Each structure stands twice: as C-alpha cells, then as structure tokens.
Amino acid sequence: MKKAILVVSFGTSYLDTLEKTIENAENQIRNSFSEYDIYRAFTSHKIIKKLKEKYEIFVDKPEEMMEKLYEDGYEEVIMQPLHMIPGEEFIYVNKIAETFKDKFSILKVGRPIFYYQGIEELPQDYSLFIEATKELYEKNNAVVYVGHGTAHPSNSVYGCLQAVLEDEGYENVFVGTVEGYPNFETVLRRLKxxxxxxxxLAPLMMVAGDHxxxxxASDDEDSWKSMLEEEGIKVNLHMKGLGENxxxxxxxxxxxxxxxxxxxIGVGQTKKGHKVKVKS
Structure with a gap:
C-alpha cells in the first residue's frame, strides 16, 4: 500500500523562516515516518502566488496535492495541519478531506496544536504545548506571546492558553493577538x-513571518515593541517561529x-472510536 503524509501549513513568503520552521517540521516528520512519503501544501493562496511570482517556487494547494496523490495511486493519506488553532484554515483542510474521502482506502486528518483540553480521556494539548516551550519562560522574567488572532470563534483558544499558563504557575507569561482578543491593550493592562x-516578545506562531x-518587532510606531517602549517597558525580542523548536x-x-x-480520531472520538462522555 502506498502511504503519504501531506503536511499542510498556512505558508510563508519569507524564505529564511520557511527553511527554519516549516521545512524543519517537515524533515522531523520525514525522519519519524520512513514508511510514508512526505508532501507539502499551503492553505494561503496569496502566499502560493507570491512564491511563484517572486521566487519561481511552486507549492500546491491542499486540494491540488490530494488530487496528485490520488492519481499517483496512494491508498493511505494522513493530512497533518501545522496550524495553531482549529480556525478557518483547519476547516478548509477538513472540507478537502471530506471531498476526497471516497478516493482513498484510509484518509485521516490530524488536529492542530490547540484542540483538546480538560477531558480526562483526551490529550491535554495546552499543557503539552507549555511543556514543549517552557524553556522560553524559564529563561526570561516575563514573556509576551503574540499570536495571529481571528474573527472565528476558535479565537477563544488564546484566552484558554492564558488560563492554563496561569493554572500551571506561569503567571508572567502573557498571551495577546494582532487581530483578536486578548489584544495589545489587554496585555498592557495585565503588565501594568x-x-x-x-x-x-515572542511569536505564538509557527513561523516568524510578516506579523x-x-x-x-518592527520600529514602526504602532508595533507592539514600539508601543511597549512608549509605555516605559524594556523589550527583548525572541525572533524565532515555533517551528524552530x-x-x-x-x-x-x-x-x-x-x-x-x-x-x-476527530472531535469527540477517543481510542477505538468510542465516543467520549462529557459530564454536563
């Protein structure tokens, strides 16, 4: 049986961080699953277009790569998103999987970084993230994570992460977002x-890209760095995307x-496909 893992990320047009983060993650996956062929797809059509026009680098959309895998005779495909939250990009990936489900003997979609939390039978994804990244907090007196943020309801992930950090004793780690809640003003009030x-300042993102x-981190007057400095707060920069870790x-x-x-497997599923019972 031909087997493939399709690693799906939002993507980035910054070639240096592409190599250090997305490609780094893909290589770790490749080294861990030698019986699978590893492929790449980006969900950002804008980034795909920019890479093609500026660098002549060609990256497939998820649906394009899935069609290629089908035509190449793959029977088992695992789609693993490198997304942080179960937002619009994750929904996009799942819709593609639904479209292709009858073309493969086995087709599964992995969960993003922040998904399960608080149910005993399931992985504690927020705690696992904290454990994997705690070296940053333990080396610095106070850390401000800056995430993307979204208008999608999955933006609640960021508030949950803040609560779990505090529950686990990391009271000087603060979570903020560029395009959602908690925003800069929220973080500033907590710091004060x-x-x-x-x-x-550290990116709560797979790549250290445009945001x-x-x-x-820029010197623009409306950047988080500049606005914090304007408030008299000294700022150190941790310019590494999470994929470098x-x-x-x-x-x-x-x-x-x-x-x-x-x-x-999927929402509300646990070992052997049994439904998880959630107490009301």
Missing part, C-alpha cells in the same frame, strides 16, 4: 497590574502517531 518593566517582523514539532509527530494508532 503586575508592575512589569521588562518583557520578551512577527512588522506588527510585533524541535520539542514543539514533536507535538505534530505525536498527532500523526495518534492517527496511525487509531487514537483520538
């Missing part, structure tokens, strides 16, 4: 309540292993 005068370089990328490997071993 704790009288924090120095922070490390990290411009909205978070091998422990973080292992979270994706674990998700693929869950699929291969038929654990935690």
């Amino acid at each position: 309540r704790k009288n924090i005068t120095e922070v490390t 990290a370089r411009n909205d978070m 091998e422990k973080f990328n292992e979270l994706y490997i674990n998700r693929i292993e869950d699929l291969i071993n038929n654990r935690y």
